[in-house]
Amino acid sequence: MSQTLHAPQPYQSGRLARIIDGLRYGGGVGQWSWLAYRLSGLGILFFLVIHITDTFFVVFAPDWYDHTVAIYGGVWFNGQYYWPLRWAFRVGELGLIAAVVFHAVNGVGVILYDLWPRGSLYKKSITWTVQVVFWTIMLISTPIVLYPLRKAPDDQVKSPAHAGSSVEPALISPSR
């Protein structure tokens, strides 16, 4: 029985195979940062499209703008404050910061590699420096972004004046 040697098959049969193939960079150190670079770029573009649209409200509907931005702070269209909404947007905000910072720092690495004549000699150092700079920035900014979650926003705290009111007080973060 002889073993048949198959010629390498082109990876491009079928759409799914092509998409999986497209997620591969060639392995090695660059694989994960290449994938994270690409996904963070697409994620930032998605946010950018939403952000340009919501900012467009400032020219013709200031109240739409205020209602939209209030959602990021956990206030729904009915004026009610929901802490899980606010927490979800804070975590999303952190994700946005992480995506932008990673894309920026890794992008500087790519620029060094591509445009600096000696860049290709320092590929490994560039990869490690990108990791160190990214995690340093995230370690500093994560507490700053999450710190306000320790208590409800000032205008959502139940004040003594409203204590006897029949109006249902806004939901307050359990961490208070």
Next chain:
Amino acid sequence: MAERSMRRRMKPSGGYELFMWFFMRYSGLALVFLAVGHLFIMHILNNVETINYAFVANRWTAPRTGWIWRLWDVSLISLAVIHGFNGLRQVLYEYLSAGGRIIAGTITWTLTLIFIGGGGYSILMFQADEKFIKDHPLKIERTVEPAAIPPAALDGSARIDVRC
């Protein structure tokens, strides 16, 4: 495998793709300053919970510094939209045949023009709605001493320098 990875990293040999290759790198360098700076101002120095219409109006119509922030934001939007949609185009091109590439290129460049136009319009054509600002003034963070807040900031009758 090595052959594929070499091909991916290769610089385009000329023309439109080479121009965009350089554009991605130089605009990326500018965006490190513009986009990371914008994030730092909005999410670290300020806070999404204090940003509202009055904040935007104070920022863009401040008598001395307003034009700087409008210039910053127009540059940021233009470079970011081209950079982002060109990146999407490059990703799509890897999966598409010649016919699909023409469609993908047309759609991404059309969206680029729409979003630069819309974003640029809202930044450059913005005029503050004074009545709305009076009813919905700046939200100053309560960590600021009440005496330190100029009364004009609270009734919206004058522009103050927001932290931006």
